[in-house]
Amino acid sequence: MPKVKRNILLNPGPATTTDTVKLAQIVPDICPREKEFGEIMRFVSSELTSLVADSEHYTTVLFCGSGTAAVESILSSIMNDGLIVIINNGAYGKRMCEIAEAYGLDWVEYRSPVDQPIQLDQLQSFIQNLPRPASYLAVVHNETTTGLLNDIESIGSICKENNTTMMVDAMSSFAAIPIQMSNMNVSFLAASSNKNLQGMAGVSIVVAKKDELEKEKKPANYYLNLYAQYKHFKETGQMRFTPPVQTIYALRQAIIELKEEGVKERYERYSQSWETLIAGITKLGLHHLVAPEHHSKIITAIVEPACEAYDFESMHDYFYSNGITIYPGKLNGLNSFRVANIGDLTKEDIEHFLTLLETYFQRIGFHSAD
Numbered sequence: 001m002p003k004v005k006r007n008i009l010l011n012p013g014p015a016t017t018t019d020t021v022k023l024a025q026i027v028p029d030i031c032p033r034e035k036e037f038g039e040i041m042r043f044v045s046s047e048l049t050s051l052v053a054d055s056e057h058y059t060t061v062l063f064c065g066s067g068t069a070a071v072e073s074i075l076s077s078i079m080n081d082g083l084i085v086i087i088n089n090g091a092y093g094k095r096m097c098e099i100a101e102a103y104g105l106d107w108v109e110y111r112s113p114v115d116q117p118i119q120l121d122q123l124q125s126f127i128q129n130l131p132r133p134a135s136y137l138a139v140v141h142n143e144t145t146t147g148l149l150n151d152i153e154s155i156g157s158i159c160k161e162n163n164t165t166m167m168v169d170a171m172s173s174f175a176a177i178p179i180q181m182s183n184m185n186v187s188f189l190a191a192s193s194n195k196n197l198q199g200m201a202g203v204s205i206v207v208a209k210k211d212e213l214e215k216e217k218k219p220a221n222y223y224l225n226l227y228a229q230y231k232h233f234k235e236t237g238q239m240r241f242t243p244p245v246q247t248i249y250a251l252r253q254a255i256i257e258l259k260e261e262g263v264k265e266r267y268e269r270y271s272q273s274w275e276t277l278i279a280g281i282t283k284l285g286l287h288h289l290v291a292p293e294h295h296s297k298i299i300t301a302i303v304e305p306a307c308e309a310y311d312f313e314s315m316h317d318y319f320y321s322n323g324i325t326i327y328p329g330k331l332n333g334l335n336s337f338r339v340a341n342i343g344d345l346t347k348e349d350i351e352h353f354l355t356l357l358e359t360y361f362q363r364i365g366f367h368s369a370d
């Protein structure tokens with residue numbers, strides 16, 4: 001098997017993948033309307049459902065697109081006939097507000113601090129004091145802006161009490177952090193192929209509760225119409241429009257590798273990398289935003305060092321020339337950069353990153369006492 005140059009991606013996806021996933025894309029050309037390809041699609045779809053739900057009551061609908069397509073599909077296909085509460089405690093919650101606004105949906109924002117857990121009693125009274133009942137609620141599971149892990153189980157209970165249908169953007173938690181849609185009262189979940197699944201970018205994933213999905217809706221969209229995509233797939237085993245053929249082959253391989261490793265074991269590996277990262281940056285005198293008990297252990301927003309010679313771009317370029325990619329921050333009013341620890345990485349890769357970080361800090365004259 002040919003070896004592909006290995007880069008350490010510490011951005012929050014697309015993540016570092018195995019060579020076997022990369023090479024799974026090299027297949028004989030095939031028309032995706034062939035039965036053989038339909039079988040691969042059915043395998044992928046049913047395996048993805050089984051990661052978070054039972055396939056009798058839930059199903060997975062796939063789109064060609066990045067993760068945002070799944071979020072947009074749920075909001076515009078399902079949540080267009082009632083009031084939506086959108087929880088905004090980071091850039092991806094804010095993005096859901098922007099999508100709702102773009103479609104002219106009936107929505108209200110529930111704002112919560114980016115580095116603190118959601119106050120559940122306040123959320124409950126916000127919902128109960130709305131001028132009309134909330135039909136829907138949308139929340140991000142792991143806010144990739146900071147690594148803040150929202151308590152979707154408790155939010156699910158609040159939704160149940162208020163007869164509110166809940167969707168969760170699980171883009172950066174799916175396939176690592178355990179989710180049980182039925183126990184957590186999640187009706188719709190959005191994910192993508194290129195984060196913890198460790199596949200290639202290009203498949204957008206919606207896991208949906210069948211009885212909610214099958215309710216009749218007036219379509220507000222076309223390409224992203226969730227019901228039409230579901231119905232077509234059920235009848236034919238195909239997407240309505242051209243699928244990302246080679247990315248689906250890679251996704252099948254990524255799912256096989258996930259099952260070999262186990263979701264729990266994958267999260268343990270990620271957690272080990274995270275513990276290594278936190279111990280290392282703390283030793284170097286850096287601070288991160290979210291307390292460990294509310295942290296996803298998947299991505300960390302780190303406060304930039306107070307040092308005149310520090311510059312994110314030059315630090316990024318230094319790492320990039322060493323085969324490592326780090327990510328800029330996404331917080332207003334606080335300078336931060338981000339390090340994710342997902343993908344086909346181990347704590348040894350994080351140790352390597354920390355050694356280089358120490359060298360970079362020595363070069364720019366930053367010391368922990370600064």
Ligand SMILES: Cc1ncc(COP(=O)(O)O)c(C=O)c1O
Pocket residue numbers: 012013066067068069071092140142143144169170171172192
């Ligand atoms: C929580 C969350 N939602 C949505 C997205 C958007 O995904 P994409 O860039 O694949 O559209 C991301 C990407 O990082 C994310 O972390």
